[in-house]
Amino acid sequence: MKPDNTPRSDLEIARATIAAAITRNASGIAAAVKPPAPFAREADYYEDWRTYWADIVAPFGEINLDQVQRELSDYGRLLDAVPLVYMHATGGQVSKPLTDPSVVCSLIDEHAREIVEDALNAQNELEKFFLEGIRDRLKGPPPGLIKGTSPLQTAGIDATPDRLAV
Numbered sequence: 015m016k017p018d019n020t021p022r023s024d025l026e027i028a029r030a031t032i033a034a035a036i037t038r039n040a041s042g043i044a045a046a047v048k049p050p051a052p053f054a055r056e057a058d059y060y061e062d063w064r065t066y067w068a069d070i071v072a073p074f075g076e077i078n079l080d081q082v083q084r085e086l087s088d089y090g091r092l093l094d095a096v097p098l099v100y101m102h103a104t105g106g107q108v109s110k111p112l113t114d115p116s117v118v119c120s121l122i123d124e125h126a127r128e129i130v131e132d133a134l135n136a137q138n139e140l141e142k143f144f145l146e147g148i149r150d151r152l153k154g155p156p157p158g159l160i161k162g163t164s165p166l167q168t169a170g171i172d173a174t175p176d177r178l179a180v
Contacts (some may be wrong), residue, residue: 071081096111100118105125108118 093111097109100108104121107121
């Protein structure tokens, strides 16, 4: 039923079905900021149709099948691409395209925090490794690198040629 409770024609039902199949924010533009949790979306598909889709797919009051097909093709591409982006951005935690945006944003924040934390830990380990190497070099050359000695001599093994012969 329409808001005024009059029965709908098949054409109006088709329009409403198409409008209900496409999920977007109220303005039709991707949100640039994190929405407040939980994400509330009005389920008034008739109003969505009237205010957004009617001018796109039925500009003269008649449904333009070519335009509907183009819009559904774009929607299909989104349904294929969004899970890939969500999986990448959340570290594999979200794949459903209709996941509440606040959940996706929170998981992206958490994943980014983990990446930064891992990078900082790796940097600290690398710094420790280099600092230990610098300290060792300040103490002098490692055994075996002293001019005129070999690692075997450093280990206390007589490495003269006549002692090694069998």
